[in-house]
Amino acid sequence: xxxxxxxxxxxxxxxxxxxxxxxxxxxxxxxxxxxxxxxxxxxxxxxxxxxxxxxxxxxxxxxxxxxxxxxxxxxxxxxxxxxxxxxxxxxxxxxxxxxxxxxxxxxxxxxxxxxxxxxxxxxxxxxxxxxxxxxxxxxxxxxxxxxxxxxxxxxxxxxxxxxxxxxxxxxxxxxxxxxxxxxxxxxxxxxxxxxxxxxxxxxxxxxxxxxxxxx
Amino acid sequence: xxxxxxxxxxxxxxxxxxxxxxxxxxxxxxxxxxxxxxxxxxxxxxxxxxxxxxxxxxxxxxxxxxxxxxxxxxxxxxxxxxxxxxxxxxxxxxxxxxxxxxxxxxxxxxxxxxxxxxxxxxxxxxxxxxxxxxxxxxxxxxxxxxxxxxxxxxxxxxxxxxxxxxxxxxxxxxxxxxxxxxxxxxxxxxxxxxxxxxxxxxxxxxxxxxxxxxx
DNA sequence: CCTCTAGGTGAAAAACATTTCACCCATCTA
DNA sequence: TAGATGGGTGAAATGTTTTTCACCTAGAGG
Numbered sequence: 001x002x003x004x005x006x007x008x009x010x011x012x013x014x015x016x017x018x019x020x021x022x023x024x025x026x027x028x029x030x031x032x033x034x035x036x037x038x039x040x041x042x043x044x045x046x047x048x049x050x051x052x053x054x055x056x057x058x059x060x061x062x063x064x065x066x067x068x069x070x071x072x073x074x075x076x077x078x079x080x081x082x083x084x085x086x087x088x089x090x091x092x093x094x095x096x097x098x099x100x101x102x103x104x105x106x107x108x109x110x111x112x113x114x115x116x117x118x119x120x121x122x123x124x125x126x127x128x129x130x131x132x133x134x135x136x137x138x139x140x141x142x143x144x145x146x147x148x149x150x151x152x153x154x155x156x157x158x159x160x161x162x163x164x165x166x167x168x169x170x171x172x173x174x175x176x177x178x179x180x181x182x183x184x185x186x187x188x189x190x191x192x193x194x195x196x197x198x199x200x201x202x203x204x205x206x207x208x209x210x211x212x213x214x215x
Numbered sequence: 216x217x218x219x220x221x222x223x224x225x226x227x228x229x230x231x232x233x234x235x236x237x238x239x240x241x242x243x244x245x246x247x248x249x250x251x252x253x254x255x256x257x258x259x260x261x262x263x264x265x266x267x268x269x270x271x272x273x274x275x276x277x278x279x280x281x282x283x284x285x286x287x288x289x290x291x292x293x294x295x296x297x298x299x300x301x302x303x304x305x306x307x308x309x310x311x312x313x314x315x316x317x318x319x320x321x322x323x324x325x326x327x328x329x330x331x332x333x334x335x336x337x338x339x340x341x342x343x344x345x346x347x348x349x350x351x352x353x354x355x356x357x358x359x360x361x362x363x364x365x366x367x368x369x370x371x372x373x374x375x376x377x378x379x380x381x382x383x384x385x386x387x388x389x390x391x392x393x394x395x396x397x398x399x400x401x402x403x404x405x406x407x408x409x410x411x412x413x414x415x416x417x418x419x420x421x422x423x424x425x426x427x428x429x430x
Numbered sequence: 431c432c433t434c435t436a437g438g439t440g441a442a443a444a445a446c447a448t449t450t451c452a453c454c455c456a457t458c459t460a
Numbered sequence: 461t462a463g464a465t466g467g468g469t470g471a472a473a474t475g476t477t478t479t480t481c482a483c484c485t486a487g488a489g490g
Contacts, residue, residue, distance in 0.1 A: 246446085257447080258448095258451090261448075277449090278449080280446070280447055281447085
């Protein structure tokens, strides 16, 4: 059902509520709405609100002071931290201490859900590519990498993953074979490396979901 | 005066209010706060609120239901639409009708200000690379390009720009010479092209500020 | 002409909320 | 040890808000 049309008066009430919420941080009372629309009786206002609720523009909590909620509030003021994911931009760590990744973040970046693919926002973070090892695949040094934290065990063979090798965070194609894995670069001047799964010199963070670069 | 420190209990109250406002779109009542912190008397809550107000964390309207306002509300829930730029993801157009660019957008993407460089948010839009002509520079077909709309006249020589050539939007290095410009690819299998500034077969949109790619 | 709908008035009842008052109990500090 | 200060209890008084009732007006349509 496409949202039912509002009458002139109902629209005025709705717009007043929107404006009020945005500027005051809370919904208005019936009397305040009445004052704004020159309606002396709260009952008059009440009828408009009932209409707005039936047409799906607002939701109300009975017997509650200021119990008015904009239905698309999610798409409006508060959606904020829930709708626009803000991902941690992690700082330098070394492979021996992967637990420090989320500590002391350098900042956070708003990231459109599109770039999280189907990944869980909670498990994602952003790191910067430390070398040009994947330049052949369009990932350059300094690029911002949206990484989904995941155990090496759950990684598909051949995905591009972010890995901490010693002091630097790099992107590589990941290949698991037994209890060791190969990290293959996409740039002939870099060479393939193999590590055992628990070598402290190397920690696999997870697959790279997106790449972003400032020019 | 740096914001005065909150005691454990005051902090709990403050955090509860924040969470409540964010999720419910309105401030809580004293009783609701009391219920959350296991305080049976509204007076107990009242004291915490007085403390929070004196320390500058909230503002209150006397004798008003839910008369609590977060002081940095502006920096919190509402700043929203202004703080996280949402850029238009433009649809296919042909070079002869650049005016249609912002019409019928395919969607919008939240973009961290970091990726707008110093560009004016209003003048930015997002298009997708139509070919692999710049793969040598790390821009692949399908990549999301943050473009700052700008007249060809104001473009610096050698910048990577987004251009409509016929039906497709592509990235190329831009070189102006007199009243014609050269579009140079960074991929040997593509060839350089030259256009006169008002050739309807080619329209320069503007410099590319950032590149984003889903993997 | 009758009826339905949108939009109102006024007043009182019933819920909700905030204030205020009187006291209580820790802990810390001059 | 006498204040402060932080944190609470309980209850009553005072305000604010929402609901409900009864009734009114004008315009649109059958």
